[in-house]
Amino acid sequence: MFSRSWAVYASFLFPVAVRAAAQYDLVKEYAGESFFDEWTFYNNIDNLTHGDVNFLGNIDAFHNKLAYTNDAGNAVMRVDNTTQLKFGQKRNSLRLSTKDQFTVGSVWVADLLHVPYGCSVWSAFWSSAPTWPVGGEIDTFEAVNQDPLGHMGLHTNPGCTHSSNAVQSSTLINSTDCSTEANNNQGCIISNPNPASYGQAFANAGGGVYVTEFAIDGISIWFFNRTTLPSSLQGNVSTIDTSTLGIPVANWPADDCQVNEFFQLQEIVFDITLCGDYAGAASVFYQTCTGVCYNDWVLGDPSHYDTAYFEVSYLRVYGQPGELTVLQPSSTRRSAELSCLSMVGAITLATGSLLAIIWAL
Ligand SMILES: *[C@@H]1O[C@H](CO)[C@@H](O)[C@H](O)[C@H]1NC(C)=O
Ligand SMILES: *[C@@H]1O[C@H](CO)[C@@H](O)[C@H](O)[C@H]1NC(C)=O
Ligand SMILES: *[C@@H]1O[C@H](CO)[C@@H](O)[C@H](O)[C@H]1NC(C)=O
Ligand SMILES: *[C@@H]1O[C@H](CO)[C@@H](O)[C@H](O)[C@H]1NC(C)=O
Ligand SMILES: *[C@@H]1O[C@H](CO)[C@@H](O)[C@H](O)[C@H]1NC(C)=O
Numbered sequence: 001m002f003s004r005s006w007a008v009y010a011s012f013l014f015p016v017a018v019r020a021a022a023q024y025d026l027v028k029e030y031a032g033e034s035f036f037d038e039w040t041f042y043n044n045i046d047n048l049t050h051g052d053v054n055f056l057g058n059i060d061a062f063h064n065k066l067a068y069t070n071d072a073g074n075a076v077m078r079v080d081n082t083t084q085l086k087f088g089q090k091r092n093s094l095r096l097s098t099k100d101q102f103t104v105g106s107v108w109v110a111d112l113l114h115v116p117y118g119c120s121v122w123s124a125f126w127s128s129a130p131t132w133p134v135g136g137e138i139d140t141f142e143a144v145n146q147d148p149l150g151h152m153g154l155h156t157n158p159g160c161t162h163s164s165n166a167v168q169s170s171t172l173i174n175s176t177d178c179s180t181e182a183n184n185n186q187g188c189i190i191s192n193p194n195p196a197s198y199g200q201a202f203a204n205a206g207g208g209v210y211v212t213e214f215a216i217d218g219i220s221i222w223f224f225n226r227t228t229l230p231s232s233l234q235g236n237v238s239t240i241d242t243s244t245l246g247i248p249v250a251n252w253p254a255d256d257c258q259v260n261e262f263f264q265l266q267e268i269v270f271d272i273t274l275c276g277d278y279a280g281a282a283s284v285f286y287q288t289c290t291g292v293c294y295n296d297w298v299l300g301d302p303s304h305y306d307t308a309y310f311e312v313s314y315l316r317v318y319g320q321p322g323e324l325t326v327l328q329p330s331s332t333r334r335s336a337e338l339s340c341l342s343m344v345g346a347i348t349l350a351t352g353s354l355l356a357i358i359w360a361l
Pocket of ligand 4 (some may be wrong): 032
């Protein structure tokens with residue numbers, strides 16, 4: 001319903017409320033046999049969300065065939081579905097985060113064929129600053145148990161909310177305060193209204209493609225299934241222009257959440273936990289499942305986890321031409337230097353937006 005000219009006019013009146021059109025170039029690809037090359041495997045119990053899993057290190061993950069590239073060339077990340085556990089044991093699973101970190105002014109595109117689902121399962125494809133919650137978290141896909149829909153959300157320090165100026169197609173706004181200190185850290189959640197955004201329905205539809213734009217003027221997420229995927233995203237595209245993708249399914253404009261203030265460099269994460277603070281909470285678990293999360297599901301028949309896997313065709317990261325998008329923290333950069341980089345990005349983008357407005361007028 002929002003025409004291009006309306007958007008330009010609005011961005012003139014409210015410079016930070018509307019997404020700036022932006023072109024991005026491919027800077028990083030995770031796909032095929034090399035998909036798993038540059039990730040940190042958490043290699044610990046789930047002391048973050050208190051799920052009943054052991055997140056394996058990379059050697060164990062490959063040895064136990066929880067991480068592999070399948071015959072179709074897709075990356076698979078799964079929960080152990082072969083071991084019968086004894087009381088007190090936790091089930092093996094995965095939590096992988098990119099070794100590289102990505103700046104404000106980047107876009108990540110993930111082509112997912114299957115996402116983990118089933119009772120007790122809590123799966124997410126998301127990003128986080130290393131110093132969470134300082135530096136923020138962007139959840140592109142998250143779902144639990146047998147929920148009908150996947151959802152998207154942000155988690156931040158207090159002061160960031162979902163703006164009423166958001167330009168997005170989803171009307172399913174679950175919560176608007178992104179603060180980790182509000183509503184038991186629910187975050188500012190928007191459900192993906194596509195009936196095939198999770199579970200068996202997602203798999204039957206052949207999955208879909210998520211585009212997450214982490215921009216100075218706001219954070220936006222698009223979701224496409226195989227029939228709605230625009231030609232500009234088909235194949236191994238080296239350049240994308242988010243202004244051609246239509247209205248995002250979710251949008252958090254910077255007017256009520258200054259991206260530079262609440263977000264820092266992001267690491268992209270895939271993880272699957274079981275039960276824990278969210279999927280296992282009684283108020284959530286009993287919405288779609290029965291029994292006792294740990295006793296009946298985690299300790300139960302391992303085949304409960306036959307559907308608890310990600311199958312990923314690719315994850316690609318795009319950055320703005322001429323900007324530094326990918327940082328390798330192994331070269332030990334510190335936050336002062338990073339916020340300086342963000343400012344340079346901000347100034348460059350602000351100048352770009354201004355030129356776009358002048359051109360339009
Ligand atoms: C989780 O455990 C690891 C390894 O013991 C530790 O380094 C980390 O600080 C712990 N994190 C939390 C949030 O407890
Ligand atoms: C969000 O709201 C929708 C619609 O009311 C509801 O079906 C869904 O369960 C909610 N999701 C979450 C994560 O709260
Ligand atoms: C793909 O998405 C469109 C638009 O949301 C929807 O009408 C269509 O039914 C979906 N197709 C599948 C196979 O889920
Ligand atoms: C996609 O293109 C990039 C270069 O633009 C290349 O590095 C990469 O290998 C390609 N991926 C595939 C799967 O062909
Ligand atoms: C685990 O699940 C996969 C499907 O995701 C299935 O092919 C495999 O047979 C299962 N393993 C066992 C031991 O049942």
